[in-house]
Amino acid sequence: MIESKPRVLIVDDERSNINxxxxxxxxxxxxxxxxDGPTALARAAGEMRPDLILLDVIMPGMDGHEVCRRLKDDPETHDIPVIFISAMSEEDDEATGLKIGAVDYVTKPFAPAILKMRIRTHVELKRLRDHWQRLSTVDGLTQVANRRAFDDALAGAWRCGxxxxxPLALILADVDHFKAYNDHHGHAAGDQCLKTVASLMSSQVKRACDLVARYGGEEFVCLMPGVEIDGARLIAQRMCDAVRGHRMAHEHPDVDGLVSVSLGVAAIVPDTGFSPEHLLAQADQRLYEAKRAGRNRVCAGELGEPFGPPVGDLS
Known part of the structure; x- marks a missing residue:
């Protein structure tokens, strides 16, 4: 795979400096x-997010210091390194820039070769941090997001909602009779089964904001901001059909021959009177309903709708 070129955002009100x-x-x-500052903030948080920002200090309206403060206050742009480039060369000017979050401060006139080396260094460090961050939020077995990444995403999506x-929708899925699968086919086959289920579930979500994660053991979760219950139910059914349609053999004598998943779906417009845990609990109850009803199916409901009494463990 060819790595894309690093992306640098130049912020300066003088076209000659930009050139x-x-x-x-x-x-x-x-x-x-x-x-200008507002355009810089919008582009920093946009789809073509930069790996580094070169930021002039003196600009009309919103100056570079304020732009940097806002970048660092926004979780979406907090980790983008900022290099100030300024004609202000006093020691206090540099100290101010570094104090509010810049990684470097370059005074004009600058040596082009030295500036380029500094940019390369900070871009390389940024990409290395991104790599380690990705490893810390990806499940090592299935390569979907891990529980930590899901918890962070749920908290953020709840606040945004x-x-x-x-609305915010959540799908909780469990591989049916997984213990029996492991006992009969072995743990290596069980690991491969989980990888396949994760891949099949991920293939059914298309939006960048949707997150499929391994919730724990043989459980998976899908978080879908802006989706109501009917849309989430449809996606969950597609996931259910994709796993069953893959026709993975489950040869334990008490199972009907194919791997399947049961899925519980819940949705809510987040409100301060509830918490993300309420949404998770509702999805978990719907999952148990799907298990109790015979597995290999979807059960869905809005938060607050009644559901049956809790049941015992249904693997």
């Missing part, structure tokens, strides 16, 4: 440009 920096960085880097009053 100088752009000519220095192309073709080694993909270059984005902003001539409260602010925007948009």
């Amino acid at each position: 100088i920096l752009g000519n220095l960085l192309v073709p080694e880097f993909d270059v984005l440009v902003a001539t 409260i602010r925007q009053q948009q």
Whole structure:
């Protein structure tokens, strides 16, 4: 796989400065440009998120210091390294820039070769941090998100749902008779089964904001911001059909011959009167209903709708 070129956002209100920096960085880097603070913030948080920002200090309206503060206050842009490039060369100016979160401070006029080396260094460090961050949030076996990543995503989606009053849906899935599968086929086959189920479930979600994660053991979860119960039920049914349609053999004598999953679905417009745990508990109850009803099926309901009494463990 060919790694994409690093992306650098140049923020400066002077076109001549943008041209100088752009000519220095192309073709080694993909270059984005902003001539004011609000545009810089929008592009930093956009789909083409930069690996590094070169930021002028003195700009009309919102100055570079305020841009940097807002970048560092936003979880979406907090980790993007910022290098200030400024004609302000006093020691206090540099100290201020570093104190509010910049990784470096370069004064004008600068030596192009030295600046380029500094940019390379900070981009390489950023990508290394991103790599280790990804490893810390990905399940080592199935390569979907792990429990830590899901917990963080659920908390963030819940806060966003409260602010925007948009629905939040959750699917909780469990591989049917997985203990029997492990006992009969062996743990190596069990691991492969979980990998396959994770891949099949992931293939049914298309939006970048949807998250499929391994919740624990043979349980998986899918978080879908902005989706109501009917849409989530449809996705869950597709997941159920995809696993069954893959026709993985389950040869334990007490099972009907194929691996399947049971899925519980819940949805809510987040509200301060509830918590993410309420949504999880509702999805878990719906999952138990699906198990009790015969497995290999979907059971769904809005948060607050009645459901049957709790049941014992149904693997």
